[in-house]
Amino acid sequence: MFGYMGKILRVNLSNAKVSDQELDGSLAREYLGGIGFCIKWLYDMTGPETDPLGPENLLIFAAGPISGTMWPGSGRLEVAGKSPQTGLAGYSNSGGHFAPYIKYAGYDAIIIEGRSDKPVYLYVEDEKAEIKDASHLWGLNTWETEDSLKDELGEDVKVACTGQAGENLVKMASIVTGKCRVAARTGLGAVMGSKRLKAVVLRGTKGVRVAKPELFIELLERGIESIEGSPFSEHYMEFGTTLLVAPMNSIGRLPTKNHWSGVFSKADMLSGEYLVEHYRVAKRACFSCRFHCKNVLKLGNEIGDHPEYETLCSFGSNLMIDDPEFVIRANWLCDKYGIDTISLGATIAWAMECYEKGLLTKEDTGIELEWGNSDVVERLIHMTAFREGFGDLLAEGVKRASQKVGRGTERYAMHVKGLEIPAQDGRAQKSMGIAHATAARGADHLTHCTFLDEVGFEEAIAERFGSKYLPEMANRISAKYKGIMAKECEDFTAAVNCMVICVSAGFLFPPLFWWGELAQIYSAVTGIDMKVHELKMAAERIVNLRRAYLIRHGISRADDGLPERFTKEPAPEGPCKGQIVEIEQMLDEYYEARGWDKKTGWIPEKKLLELGLEEVSSQLRGLGRLPG
Amino acid sequence: MEEFSPARAKIRVLESKEGHGIPLLCLQCPTHPCVDACPTGALRLEDGVVKVDEEICVGCGNCEQACPIRAIWISEGKAVKCELCSLDPPCAKYCPTGAIQLTDSLEKVEESIRSITTLRRTS
Numbered sequence: 042m043f044g045y046m047g048k049i050l051r052v053n054l055s056n057a058k059v060s061d062q063e064l065d066g067s068l069a070r071e072y073l074g075g076i077g078f079c080i081k082w083l084y085d086m087t088g089p090e091t092d093p094l095g096p097e098n099l100l101i102f103a104a105g106p107i108s109g110t111m112w113p114g115s116g117r118l119e120v121a122g123k124s125p126q127t128g129l130a131g132y133s134n135s136g137g138h139f140a141p142y143i144k145y146a147g148y149d150a151i152i153i154e155g156r157s158d159k160p161v162y163l164y165v166e167d168e169k170a171e172i173k174d175a176s177h178l179w180g181l182n183t184w185e186t187e188d189s190l191k192d193e194l195g196e197d198v199k200v201a202c203t204g205q206a207g208e209n210l211v212k213m214a215s216i217v218t219g220k221c222r223v224a225a226r227t228g229l230g231a232v233m234g235s236k237r238l239k240a241v242v243l244r245g246t247k248g249v250r251v252a253k254p255e256l257f258i259e260l261l262e263r264g265i266e267s268i269e270g271s272p273f274s275e276h277y278m279e280f281g282t283t284l285l286v287a288p289m290n291s292i293g294r295l296p297t298k299n300h301w302s303g304v305f306s307k308a309d310m311l312s313g314e315y316l317v318e319h320y321r322v323a324k325r326a327c328f329s330c331r332f333h334c335k336n337v338l339k340l341g342n343e344i345g346d347h348p349e350y351e352t353l354c355s356f357g358s359n360l361m362i363d364d365p366e367f368v369i370r371a372n373w374l375c376d377k378y379g380i381d382t383i384s385l386g387a388t389i390a391w392a393m394e395c396y397e398k399g400l401l402t403k404e405d406t407g408i409e410l411e412w413g414n415s416d417v418v419e420r421l422i423h424m425t426a427f428r429e430g431f432g433d434l435l436a437e438g439v440k441r442a443s444q445k446v447g448r449g450t451e452r453y454a455m456h457v458k459g460l461e462i463p464a465q466d467g468r469a470q471k472s473m474g475i476a477h478a479t480a481a482r483g484a485d486h487l488t489h490c491t492f493l494d495e496v497g498f499e500e501a502i503a504e505r506f507g508s509k510y511l512p513e514m515a516n517r518i519s520a521k522y523k524g525i526m527a528k529e530c531e532d533f534t535a536a537v538n539c540m541v542i543c544v545s546a547g548f549l550f551p552p553l554f555w556w557g558e559l560a561q562i563y564s565a566v567t568g569i570d571m572k573v574h575e576l577k578m579a580a581e582r583i584v585n586l587r588r589a590y591l592i593r594h595g596i597s598r599a600d601d602g603l604p605e606r607f608t609k610e611p612a613p614e615g616p617c618k619g620q621i622v623e624i625e626q627m628l629d630e631y632y633e634a635r636g637w638d639k640k641t642g643w644i645p646e647k648k649l650l651e652l653g654l655e656e657v658s659s660q661l662r663g664l665g666r667l668p669g
Numbered sequence: 670m671e672e673f674s675p676a677r678a679k680i681r682v683l684e685s686k687e688g689h690g691i692p693l694l695c696l697q698c699p700t701h702p703c704v705d706a707c708p709t710g711a712l713r714l715e716d717g718v719v720k721v722d723e724e725i726c727v728g729c730g731n732c733e734q735a736c737p738i739r740a741i742w743i744s745e746g747k748a749v750k751c752e753l754c755s756l757d758p759p760c761a762k763y764c765p766t767g768a769i770q771l772t773d774s775l776e777k778v779e780e781s782i783r784s785i786t787t788l789r790r791t792s
Binding site: 331 | 671677683
């Protein structure tokens, strides 16, 4: 096979068995790789009866057909399992250098099931896998774990591991590769902890074969030219996502004070410009990336990557903190413990607002909570990682924590389907409202990547959708056409996450490459002649299968909602003052674009059959969850 | 490039403890201690470029020890090093930042050796 390695590594930790499974050619064609494989396996091998923290759950590490080639941004890793946070399909994606080495070690993906009696790590080298004792690593943070494994095995190994948070089954625990590249969302670090799997370690000398090397190099050179020629690239290469802080604040979309506002008066202190000027010591790139968007910062004796935009919000503006050094430290602390900064920041923001409103008291928390107090936040990070005191409640995530406390605190829990809302505000950018509401993993901006109205990419919209959608689609505070944009961008994002390429390496941002380019790259690498309409159908199949997984778990239109803060509380200040998210209008448009039933949010049989999902259709029929 | 495999490349990239990437590739230094250390004559200078004769190399690793920046190593029993790809090295072509350049300036080579040696020491 070209592009694909042709093999899946299966690991059962309960009986310490490892085995190779051949990659089925039709799976490759229908589900492409990366997120596509993950969703297919989750659908086939887990379900409503699966306990996310039980041995029956899967933990999947997947690469894709483009991983490990020289395509810019082809270093992304897809991790999946049933999420302990949402109880639904959990998937998370990270950069770094880990995913290409799944392939260099001989595999397209690693599927782990079962539970070990004692702490172990998985070591994979050139088509050989071994389950090894990790009792000496248990209790170490992710940075210590990575250092220790490299001391033991050599500096050329690639490591993905979980920290104390994962060991302590903190629901928002993450999986960390290369110390600072994190598959953070949906709590898959807790799945790792529940399996007593401390780390996966890779070493490999295999190669990724390309079917049409000359064509691939031609496409690559053209791609590099587009990237270098884009007016957005230079700024992005310099600052990465931290460049978003200032512009997002200026459009009123920088979540502040538990998403109450989108404007933070001290945003300058959290900007990429400030971080680069005061703390940068080096630049860093993920595998094979032209964008090299990471800045390495130094603070005291420590060095590590800059906090991303998300963290500058979740531990900065959203907690009313304007101390950049604290946010840098908090980011590293969360990376070390293996905690999702988005989820923990949002859960702490909830606690602070509830404390301010008298819904939580010192009796509940043990410490006084006040906006902007970074010392308190730092204590809460430690307490959450070790589930100490009030941290035990925070470790459950904002949905469960607010349900446990009750007393009206649920109203301030900023989540959708149990996953905390990231650093966007749908009132300031309507497309983000529909994205948060409908993303399968819970509140998310990266399932849909609706970035086209962020700064109004009119040209890209005209080219991708047609000029009849202008000016509304490019207008971030117009709800019109955002359902259509969300559908198309969600399909495309799914396809990109199958390959697995970074969404921010010219596909979704900046908008340089679209279906045509992706189909060409895929065909050149794999030798499978993939037409644009076939690629679109594969992406749509994956998105629909993911939805079907949710429908099996009882999800319907009623769950595709937003907290009332976005739908009933008009934005209090800033350029979008007075705006709310017109969620019902956008949902109607989104379901219609998807061909889903507007009343239930379910998938009609016709749609499932069109996508070749006959079995899914009969299953949903059996559950009584096919519309009308 | 029909197959992508960093393990087979004649350049490696490490990371310093300070977060810098360290490209390890032979800088064709004028002192070439690897050539002097080779017991079999498998390493030879050709037009200023140190080349490996795989027929003669016995994989002893003396060159690896002798190189101040560890830009030569043993893989599958033979010494591997950069031989400048017929003066059209793709690593330089595809380097996104210009950190890798083809140059005939002795000063630049000496400066690179100094900085890589320093970075290696700190890592």
